[in-house]
Amino acid sequence: MPEWHTTRLRATDDAALWASLRAAGLVRDVVNALGVTVTVAANDSVRIDPIPVVTRETGETTTDADGNTVPVTEPVPGAHCNVYSLEPLSDAVLAVLPVVNPEPTTPVRIAA
Known part of the structure; x- marks a missing residue:
């Protein structure tokens, strides 16, 4: 079972959060079979x-x-938002994300 690395994010609003995820290359927009644009993770990791x-x-x-x-x-x-990744996120990626610092002492969700 792979170990997932957790990065916790908090932005001013949804638009800023998703813009930072796009800028970091962690999500992309695709058009589904119904012709609707949806946002998905950039890859399986x-x-x-x-x-x-x-x-x-x-x-x-x-x-x-x-x-x-x-x-x-x-x-x-x-x-x-939580980002789970198979590898730790690079410094370049972290630089464009609104990372919660310090880490919460009682996070809402914890990856098992």
């Missing part, structure tokens, strides 16, 4: 995993319907 919503704890708590105390969360601004 890369997987793109857009994350719809990332949240963080606010430091406050609330009580859920079952009476449990749970943390209050809020959305983290921006567009989020």
